[in-house]
Amino acid sequence: MKHYRAHLLVCAGTGCVSCGSFKIKEALEKEIKKRKLQDEVQVVATGCNGFCERGPIVLVQPDGIFYQLLTVEDVPLLVEEHLLKGRPVKKLMYVPPDEKQPVPKMKDIEFFKHQRLIVLRNRGRIDPEKIEEYIAFDGYEAMGKALAEMTPETIIAEISASGLRGRGGAGFPTGRKWAACAKEKRTPKYLICNGDEGDPGAFMDRSVLEADPHAVLEGMVIGAKAIGAVKGFIYIRHEYPLALKRVEIAIAQARDNGLLGEDILGAGFNFDLEIVEGAGAFVSGEETALIASVEGKIAMPRQRPPFPAQKGLWGLPTVINNVETWATVPNIIRRGADWFQGLGTESSKGTKIFSLVGKINNTGLVEVPMGITLRDVVFGIGGGIPKGREFKAVQIGGPSGGCLPAKLLDLPIDYESLTAAGAMMGSGGMIVMDDKTCMVDIAKYFLNFLQDESCGKCVSCREGTQRMWEIVRDITEGKGKESDLPLLEELAQVCKDASLCGLGQTAGNPILSTLQYFRHEFEAHILDKRCPAGVCTKLIRYVVLSEKCTGCLSCKKACPTEAITGSLKEVHSIIQTKCIKCGACQEACRFEAIESQRDEAIQVI
Amino acid sequence: MDTDKTKIQSLIDNHQGLKKNLIAILLDIQENFNYLSPESLRVVAKALDMPLIDIFGVATFYRAFSLTPRGKHMCLVCMGTACHVRGGPKILEEIERKLDVAPGENTKDGQFTLETVACLGCCAIGPVVVVDGEYHGHATIRKIGPILAKYQKPEAS
Numbered sequence: 036m037k038h039y040r041a042h043l044l045v046c047a048g049t050g051c052v053s054c055g056s057f058k059i060k061e062a063l064e065k066e067i068k069k070r071k072l073q074d075e076v077q078v079v080a081t082g083c084n085g086f087c088e089r090g091p092i093v094l095v096q097p098d099g100i101f102y103q104l105l106t107v108e109d110v111p112l113l114v115e116e117h118l119l120k121g122r123p124v125k126k127l128m129y130v131p132p133d134e135k136q137p138v139p140k141m142k143d144i145e146f147f148k149h150q151r152l153i154v155l156r157n158r159g160r161i162d163p164e165k166i167e168e169y170i171a172f173d174g175y176e177a178m179g180k181a182l183a184e185m186t187p188e189t190i191i192a193e194i195s196a197s198g199l200r201g202r203g204g205a206g207f208p209t210g211r212k213w214a215a216c217a218k219e220k221r222t223p224k225y226l227i228c229n230g231d232e233g234d235p236g237a238f239m240d241r242s243v244l245e246a247d248p249h250a251v252l253e254g255m256v257i258g259a260k261a262i263g264a265v266k267g268f269i270y271i272r273h274e275y276p277l278a279l280k281r282v283e284i285a286i287a288q289a290r291d292n293g294l295l296g297e298d299i300l301g302a303g304f305n306f307d308l309e310i311v312e313g314a315g316a317f318v319s320g321e322e323t324a325l326i327a328s329v330e331g332k333i334a335m336p337r338q339r340p341p342f343p344a345q346k347g348l349w350g351l352p353t354v355i356n357n358v359e360t361w362a363t364v365p366n367i368i369r370r371g372a373d374w375f376q377g378l379g380t381e382s383s384k385g386t387k388i389f390s391l392v393g394k395i396n397n398t399g400l401v402e403v404p405m406g407i408t409l410r411d412v413v414f415g416i417g418g419g420i421p422k423g424r425e426f427k428a429v430q431i432g433g434p435s436g437g438c439l440p441a442k443l444l445d446l447p448i449d450y451e452s453l454t455a456a457g458a459m460m461g462s463g464g465m466i467v468m469d470d471k472t473c474m475v476d477i478a479k480y481f482l483n484f485l486q487d488e489s490c491g492k493c494v495s496c497r498e499g500t501q502r503m504w505e506i507v508r509d510i511t512e513g514k515g516k517e518s519d520l521p522l523l524e525e526l527a528q529v530c531k532d533a534s535l536c537g538l539g540q541t542a543g544n545p546i547l548s549t550l551q552y553f554r555h556e557f558e559a560h561i562l563d564k565r566c567p568a569g570v571c572t573k574l575i576r577y578v579v580l581s582e583k584c585t586g587c588l589s590c591k592k593a594c595p596t597e598a599i600t601g602s603l604k605e606v607h608s609i610i611q612t613k614c615i616k617c618g619a620c621q622e623a624c625r626f627e628a629i630e631s632q633r634d635e636a637i638q639v640i
Numbered sequence: 641m642d643t644d645k646t647k648i649q650s651l652i653d654n655h656q657g658l659k660k661n662l663i664a665i666l667l668d669i670q671e672n673f674n675y676l677s678p679e680s681l682r683v684v685a686k687a688l689d690m691p692l693i694d695i696f697g698v699a700t701f702y703r704a705f706s707l708t709p710r711g712k713h714m715c716l717v718c719m720g721t722a723c724h725v726r727g728g729p730k731i732l733e734e735i736e737r738k739l740d741v742a743p744g745e746n747t748k749d750g751q752f753t754l755e756t757v758a759c760l761g762c763c764a765i766g767p768v769v770v771v772d773g774e775y776h777g778h779a780t781i782r783k784i785g786p787i788l789a790k791y792q793k794p795e796a797s
Contacts, residue, residue, distance in 0.1 A: 049760075049761060049762045049775075050762045050764045050765055050777075052775075053762055053765055053768070053775030053776075053777050054765060054777060087762070087763075087764030087765065088764050090764070090765070232761065233758065233759070234759070235719070235720035235721045235722070235724075235758050235759035236720055236721035236722045236759060236763055237759075237761075238759075238761030238762065238763060241761040273667065273704050274757060274759075274760055274761065275761060276773075311663075311664070312663070312664060312667060313663075313702075313704075314663050314666070314667060314702035314703070314704040314705065315702050315703030315704040315757075315758075316701060316702050316703060317758060328663065329660070330659075330660050331658075331659055331660040331661060331662035331663050331664075331698070332662075332694075332698065333697050333698055333701045334701065334702075390763060392721075392722035392763035392764060392766070393721070393722050393725045393726070393763075394725060394726070398722075398763065398764040399764055430721060433721075464721070466721045466722055466725060468725055472725050477721075477724075477725075480721065480724050481721075484719075484758065488758070490701075593781070593782060595737065617730065617733060617734060617737070617781065618727070618730045618781065619734070619781045619782065622727075622730075622780055622781050622782065623782065
């Protein structure tokens with residue numbers, strides 16, 4: 036094998052690719068060739084590095100220098116200075132908010148410092164399209180151990196002892212699920228990997244599939260041995276083209292290397308995998324709906340029990356686990372249940388991946404031990420709220436979750452604490468909101484999502500989500516009544532009690548949690564016809580703050596309806612009758628001189 | 641039409657004509673023909689020996705399928721939570737105004753189809769607009785005009 040003195044690891048996750056990381060890679064390769072360094076320096080495209088906010092990202096190894104927000108124009112400088120002259124380029128490094136000095140090494144950056152990478156251990160380190168690189172980092176070692184040295188019983192015992200719980204949302208103990216399926220006599224048995232990551236704001240499954248697809252494959256072979264399955268399906272959302280491609284490559288490479296298919300590793304064990312592409316339906320993430328979808332049918336959930344472990348795909352025993360759960364399995368088998376037990380809290384073991392997004396400085400994917408506080412994630416790793424704004428809430432658990440306020444920032448993150456607070460672990464999306472986010476608008480957003488995605492089977496969910504959405508929509512338009520709030524609570528409760536699947540049962544959470552912690556915002560909309568955050572278009576109007584306006588004409592140019600008057604260096608003003616409240620002026624203004632205020636024309640009855 | 645039938649049949653054959661592969665077959669037809677025509681659904685129903693109503697049910701249930709022809713360019717606006725709090729709805733409104741079209745519809749000249757998507761999973765660069773598979777991150781109201789113009793250009797022929 037050829038030895039290189041340096042490796043340039045270019046992040047090729049969806050976030051960075053969207054920002055042009057492949058162009059950076061091409062430019063790097065071209066420049067390296069031009070400088071005749073191609074025998075000394077290798078450029079590698081890796082999976083998602085996690086610090087998506089700063090893409091495109093290049094990590095130079097072995098120095099560990101982290102370059103960010105790169106453009107093609109930066110490439111010649113980077114190659115000349117760092118690779119030829121050995122002088123890392125300061126101006127391409129990460130500078131923390133409110134600081135002046137760059138942090139050269141990745142390991143010293145706050146965002147990375149507090150993370151504990153287990154599932155994401157190979158992120159940004161290996162080329163996910165090369166099986167050799169996965170193998171080089173202990174890949175398929177756990178599978179070898181499971182096939183050669185372990186029995187189905189000892190594998191299940193190990194997973195049970197580790198305390199691993201499903202990472203897809205509900206947190207059911209994985210070992211117990213496997214044991215239930217292993218007990219079933221009927222064959223063939225199936226495995227499904229649930230990669231239908233539908234929670235808006237969560238993208239860890241995509242990232243795992245893109246950055247380390249073999250970890251999922253390896254976990255599934257181990258699971259197959261444990262329950263005696265012959266065939267597995269990896270269900271991936273059709274919105275994730277890159278993940279689909281990488282898993283396809285991984286499956287082909289694993290087959291070619293005798294790690295999948297017949298007589299795996301000569302151990303006499305047969306197991307094969309097939310990819311199933313989703314077609315866009317949030318409810319297919321529910322396990323019984325997912326089974327229907329793999330069978331080629333409408334993704335409509337059915338009653339449980341019988342659980343899939345007894346009656347799953349084509350009526351046969353089936354184990355369904357989430358992407359992150361499958362990718363955790365090889366780590367437990369390789370390093371032992373005791374090691375995994377040592378991480379996390381009493382009831383929630385191990386680590387969990389969260390996608391930290393929204394109004395936060397360090398957007399990206401973070402893997403942290405269970406039990407860490409929200410504050411440590413949002414302010415420690417996430418670097419707080421941009422522009423020094425005030426933290427208002429963090430939404431956890433997607434459409435089934437809830438919004439937690441600032442007073443709960445010291446809550447430890449584990450399954451039980453989150454549920455008790457009115458949110459849930461969900462798949463791990465964490466959307467941070469600041470004082471410019473309207474909580475009534477957020478409730479409306481989730482209800483709109485849920486009424487759209489409800490499959491329509493249960494009346495309580497189909498009609499309930501629709502009615503709740505209409506009521507909240509009216510509140511945001513200044514048509515709310517005081518009696519709306521108890522009605523919303525009642526509807527949310529009925530939806531919870533009378534719906535079959537998780538979607539309906541938890542559809543009330545976004546409304547219940549916002550009502551619990553942010554009732555005053557609902558009341559402001561209903562009683563004063565006022566949106567405190569200045570978001571709900573029907574209740575606001577845009578005005579120019581004369582003390583801040585410099586008369587630069589930017590807003591005037593941006594306005595599509597010519598509603599802004601004023602000449603250069605004169606304070607501008609907005610003609611309200613012409614304004615369509617598109618927000619273009621506010622976006623264009625560099626001096627925060629345009630504010631959304633309560634529309635005085637609205638009468639309070 | 642006959643060539644279409646042959647093509648559809650070959651797509652069905654690629655999936656071994658199995659009922660369980662119905663979604664994959666419809667995805668392929670959608671990709672090749674830009675929509676699912678009534679005729680194509682009939683061909684699939686016959687080939688898989690399934691009632692047309694079941695095929696129709698699947699075709700209308702999933703978001704990826706369209707029963708009417710789509711425009712030349714597909715403009716997809718992410719409506720995920722992260723994009724939402726960063727101003728996604730304002731971006732969508734701007735595109736609706738610029739193209740004079742509502743989500744799910746085609747522009748009058750057949751150039752664009754505007755669709756929304758629940759989440760594309762690239763929240764860090766939100767708000768996101770995807771045109772013909774090309775991602776435009778950190779979208780702002782002002783960027784929309786230039787983004788669309790890129791695709792509106794008459795093609796050099």
